[in-house]
Amino acid sequence: MNKISGDRTLLTADIPMSEFNSIAVLSIDEYISKGGYKGLSKAIRELKPADIINEVKKSGLRGRGGAGFLTGKKWEIVDSSTGDKKYVCCNASEGEPNTFKDRSLIRSNPHQLIEGIAIASYSVGANDAYIYINEKYTEEAAILEKGLIDAKGKGYLGEKILGGKFSLNIGIKKCPDKYVAGEETAMMEIIEGWSAKPRQKPPFYPASRGIHGNPTLVNNTETFSNLPHIIVKGSEWFLNIGSPKSPGTMIFTLSGDVKRPGVYELPMGTPLRKIIYECGKGMKDRMVFKAAFPGGPSNSPVTEAQLDTSLDFDSLREIGTGLGSATVIVLGDSTCIVNTVLKFSKFFMEESCGQCPPCQMGTVKLFKLIKKVEDGNGRINDLKDIEDTCTLLKNQFVYCHLLIGATLSVEGAVKNFRSEFETHINEKRCIYKNEDILATI
Ligand SMILES: Cc1cc2nc3c(=O)[nH]c(=O)nc-3n(C[C@H](O)[C@H](O)[C@H](O)COP(=O)(O)O)c2cc1C
Numbered sequence: 295m296n297k298i299s300g301d302r303t304l305l306t307a308d309i310p311m312s313e314f315n316s317i318a319v320l321s322i323d324e325y326i327s328k329g330g331y332k333g334l335s336k337a338i339r340e341l342k343p344a345d346i347i348n349e350v351k352k353s354g355l356r357g358r359g360g361a362g363f364l365t366g367k368k369w370e371i372v373d374s375s376t377g378d379k380k381y382v383c384c385n386a387s388e389g390e391p392n393t394f395k396d397r398s399l400i401r402s403n404p405h406q407l408i409e410g411i412a413i414a415s416y417s418v419g420a421n422d423a424y425i426y427i428n429e430k431y432t433e434e435a436a437i438l439e440k441g442l443i444d445a446k447g448k449g450y451l452g453e454k455i456l457g458g459k460f461s462l463n464i465g466i467k468k469c470p471d472k473y474v475a476g477e478e479t480a481m482m483e484i485i486e487g488w489s490a491k492p493r494q495k496p497p498f499y500p501a502s503r504g505i506h507g508n509p510t511l512v513n514n515t516e517t518f519s520n521l522p523h524i525i526v527k528g529s530e531w532f533l534n535i536g537s538p539k540s541p542g543t544m545i546f547t548l549s550g551d552v553k554r555p556g557v558y559e560l561p562m563g564t565p566l567r568k569i570i571y572e573c574g575k576g577m578k579d580r581m582v583f584k585a586a587f588p589g590g591p592s593n594s595p596v597t598e599a600q601l602d603t604s605l606d607f608d609s610l611r612e613i614g615t616g617l618g619s620a621t622v623i624v625l626g627d628s629t630c631i632v633n634t635v636l637k638f639s640k641f642f643m644e645e646s647c648g649q650c651p652p653c654q655m656g657t658v659k660l661f662k663l664i665k666k667v668e669d670g671n672g673r674i675n676d677l678k679d680i681e682d683t684c685t686l687l688k689n690q691f692v693y694c695h696l697l698i699g700a701t702l703s704v705e706g707a708v709k710n711f712r713s714e715f716e717t718h719i720n721e722k723r724c725i726y727k728n729e730d731i732l733a734t735i
């Protein structure tokens with residue numbers, strides 16, 4: 295088991311997933327005994343699809359896969375789009391380094407996810423759904439396979455669910471362990487039998503034109519896992535947790551130079567300081583806090599002065615960074631931030647699918663410039679070159695967000711930690727430690 299994904303710690307009592315917290319996989323009987331599948335039963339027996347979409351809209355639930363798009367709004371688009379049929383896809387690709395929340399959710403409670411997918415499928419009128427899962431998540435795929443069989447055995451999946459008219463088949467689709475495979479249109483390509491290459495957009499997005507040109511709802515594993523709770527307890531209950539514009543909780547993957555890395559579910563808006571010093575038990579090896587990437591390698595790092603910022607979509611955007619999928623990477627004073635963004639840029643360079651020339655060439659250029667500085671061969675003009683390259687790349691038309699993500703952490707590091715880049719140039723070497731910050735599956 296990976297050192298980061300080993301722990302799953304839930305701190306607050308009244309938060310959606312904590313009721314079902316379990317280190318061992320929760321069986322279907324255990325799940326039902328804790329109130330599981332009541333949301334699906336209520337949805338099918340008591341509610342119309344439009345009522346559910348309305349409730350999800352009222353809850354303010356935002357997607358947990360990175361962009362924070364309003365879930366109810368997306369469902370409404372799928373619901374109102376026409377096609378031969380509709381599909382629902384659960385994104386469990388999780389190819390971003392240091393992110394292990396979806397794996398943790400599947401490992402502890404696969405039925406919560408299956409129930410969430412079934413509620414979503416009923417609401418948008420889909421009879422076919424996929425769980426799109428990273429090929430390296432073999433244990434989790436096996437857990438889900440068993441979960442699907444057990445759910446079907448109890449009448450929660452398959453033909454005429456719970457004696458009603460609604461039928462649903464959920465299949466498991468394994469995807470390559472590539473970051474870009476998690477992009478939703480690359481997912482469509484894989485499901486249709488092609489390779490992991492994002493599609494051009496606009497004009498078409500999956501919600502109106504996805505798998506085989508049909509309306510397709512794509513949500514993240516964590517997004518779906520919230521749904522049974524919202525349907526049973528209502529949108530008001532959900533709105534009382536978290537921040538006004540980012541209600542609910544978020545599952546954070548905490549890694550880097552903290553004493554206790556792990557996966558933590560906390561209310562949205564929890565201060566960054568709290569997750570580092572309470573959940574993570576503070577800095578390891580007597581280090582002093584230097585920087586944190588609150589939204590993983592695709593977002594700008596924050597400084598010590600920003601430690602009290604609330605971890606939610608809007609508060610982080612206000613200070614020039616983002617929440618992404620809540621991958622919090624912490625750096626102590628002796629860890630090199632230049633080397634850290636060098637590793638990030640190597641990752642993006644290797645993960646670029648190569649379809650868009652600005653991405654293919656730009657990620658290589660950024661990597662080479664940062665490597666020059668890290669190796670002690672940089673000149674002060676190189677910092678301007680890095681900044682100009684980031685500005686230029688951010689304004690290019692490309693098929694997906696990978697390129698912008700690749701520029702944000704670099705640009706933010708140069709802006710907020712410029713003196714460290716200058717030290718490399720002046721000293722003609724790196725005087726910091728090169729910790730192995732990146733953890734992949
Ligand atoms: C390069 C790239 C990789 C992505 N990887 C993931 C991923 O692993 N899991 C995920 O849920 N979303 C990922 N996304 C976002 C998806 O395209 C999509 O927005 C998301 O699955 C929608 O779910 P949500 O609305 O519940 O957040 C990625 C996006 C990009 C550009």
Ligand code: SF4
Pocket residue numbers: 474491492645646647648649650651653654692693694695696697
């Ligand atoms: S931006 Fe990069 S990763 Fe995304 S489609 Fe273009 S080349 Fe591929």
